[in-house]
Amino acid sequence: MLMSLSFAAALMLVLTLVLLLFFRRSGTEVQLNPVAQFEDKLRLLSQARDSGELAEQDFAVAAAELKAQYLQAEQAQKSTTSPATGWAIGISLLVAVATAVLYSQTGHYTALTNWQIAQQQLPAYGERALLNQGEPLSDEEIELFALALRTKISKEGDDAVAWFVIGRIWLSKGMVDDAIEAFEKALALTPNRVNVLISYSQALLVSGGDEHLAKAALSLSKVLQQEPDNTDALSMLAMVAEERGDKEQARQAWQLLLPKLENTDPRYALVQQKLGLAPAEQTVAAKHNSATAVSGRRVQVQLSISPELAEQYKTGTLFVFAKAVDGPPLPLAVQKLAVFQGTQTIELSEAQAMQPGWTLANAERIQISARLSLSGQVLNDEKGPQVQSEVLSFQQSELSLNLSLQP
Numbered sequence: 468m469l470m471s472l473s474f475a476a477a478l479m480l481v482l483t484l485v486l487l488l489f490f491r492r493s494g495t496e497v498q499l500n501p502v503a504q505f506e507d508k509l510r511l512l513s514q515a516r517d518s519g520e521l522a523e524q525d526f527a528v529a530a531a532e533l534k535a536q537y538l539q540a541e542q543a544q545k546s547t548t549s550p551a552t553g554w555a556i557g558i559s560l561l562v563a564v565a566t567a568v569l570y571s572q573t574g575h576y577t578a579l580t581n582w583q584i585a586q587q588q589l590p591a592y593g594e595r596a597l598l599n600q601g602e603p604l605s606d607e608e609i610e611l612f613a614l615a616l617r618t619k620i621s622k623e624g625d626d627a628v629a630w631f632v633i634g635r636i637w638l639s640k641g642m643v644d645d646a647i648e649a650f651e652k653a654l655a656l657t658p659n660r661v662n663v664l665i666s667y668s669q670a671l672l673v674s675g676g677d678e679h680l681a682k683a684a685l686s687l688s689k690v691l692q693q694e695p696d697n698t699d700a701l702s703m704l705a706m707v708a709e710e711r712g713d714k715e716q717a718r719q720a721w722q723l724l725l726p727k728l729e730n731t732d733p734r735y736a737l738v739q740q741k742l743g744l745a746p747a748e749q750t751v752a753a754k755h756n757s758a759t760a761v762s763g764r765r766v767q768v769q770l771s772i773s774p775e776l777a778e779q780y781k782t783g784t785l786f787v788f789a790k791a792v793d794g795p796p797l798p799l800a801v802q803k804l805a806v807f808q809g810t811q812t813i814e815l816s817e818a819q820a821m822q823p824g825w826t827l828a829n830a831e832r833i834q835i836s837a838r839l840s841l842s843g844q845v846l847n848d849e850k851g852p853q854v855q856s857e858v859l860s861f862q863q864s865e866l867s868l869n870l871s872l873q874p
Contacts, residue, residue, distance in 0.1 A: 606795070609636055627656035631663050638670050638822060641796040646670045647679075661697070664690050668703050673821055675710065683707050698727050702734060705741070710803075718742065733763045733817035733826070763817035764827040766800075766859075767867040770813055770837050775874050776852055777808035780839040783851070787813045787837045791830035792858055799827050806839060833859050837870050 613636045616629045634649030650667035657663060664686045671683035684707050690700040705720035721741045728735045768787055785806050788798040800819040815835070820826040827833070838853040854870050 625656055627653045634666060639795045639797050643670055643674045661690050661693060665699050669822060672707060680707050680711050696727055698724060737818040764861060765865045766815040768813045768835055769869045771810040771871040772808055773873045774808050776872055777806055780806045783839055783841045785839055789815050789833045789835050792832040792834060794830055797821060797825060799830055831861055837872055
């Protein structure tokens with residue numbers, strides 16, 4: 468693809484130069500000034516690309532324009548050149564055409580077109596994605612938006628907002644490591660910005676691991692120093708504490724969070740459950756009207772794990788999660804549990820979203836998966852045993868299904 472394009476372009480240059488030098492030695496007077504200019508400009512473009520000052524797409528456009536200028540200059544001298552020189556230029560044109568054909572067939576023409584569209588539509592994409600003006604961006608438009616933002620950064624230098632938006636895009640697509648890197652670049656420019664700290668903590672929590680959890684706790688503490696009543700920070704701080712095995716700190720965070728939530732908040736019933744505060748009358752009512760016990764959509768999963776897998780993964784982690792059939796790969800809801808043997812009922816709800824604004828309420832068709840992992844990361848470990856449901860549709864607010872993990 469790109470290597471083929473580069474090879475063809477290099478071949479064109481080599482053939483042109485060899486032919487020109489040959490006929491010059493034969494006594495033909497050839498004007499080499501355009502060639503020298505072409506070589507010099509192409510060398511400068513290559514240096515800019517290699518140093519990171521010029522994006523690969525920009526290099527492709529500039530190189531194509533440079534070749535066109537060179538060929539125009541050669542044709543302008545056609546009346547004063549010898550037949551041999553004209554023959555050399557003809558071969559150069561033939562190689563240029565072959566290069567263009569190769570460029571289009573390897574897909575780079577489409578990539579260049581997409582890049583140009585992204586550049587032109589950047590303001591409109593920003594209004595739709597950040598200001599909620601007009602239709603939401605499609606998956607393809609989200610990718611073009613990210614491409615345009617990266618190009619903007621390469622041209623104009625680091626921009627905290629651009630890196631933040633890129634991080635959100637990567638996180639929504641399940642590219643957690645890339646999202647973390649983007650958020651860190653945004654924080655290097657604006658270290659105390661609450662929305663960046665929150666998103667950074669989300670990505671770290673999804674990634675897991677002691678180092679990332681420690682960074683998430685530090686970021687969330689910075690948020691709470693600025694906004695003590697920030698419910699997103701409190702809920703994530705409780706989850707971080709649970710992941711680190713600090714049950715007391717988790718309980719304190721849940722206790723701080725509960726009075727700050729409305730009764731209709733999907734997290735309210737979950738926090739009550741965490742604290743063991745569900746009153747007896749609510750428990751009775753739930754038997755008759757389970758839909759009111761937890762607001763929003765829910766999925767009841769009856770999961771069975773074989774004794775062999777339970778023994779093999781006894782030090783691992785069980786993930787039960789829901790993904791949208793039509794949408795980004797980031798799970799809509801996740802439960803992270805200790806591995807058990809036998810059968811248990813596990814509930815997924817809107818309260819267990821990995822990212823605000825991307826919950827069970829945002830998808831009409833979903834699939835439920837159960838996965839055993841030794842790494843403790845739901846997105847980065849697809850080698851463990853896994854079972855996936857058929858496609859489910861939300862005809863009602865609560866769904867139920869059976870899954871079984873077997874060797």
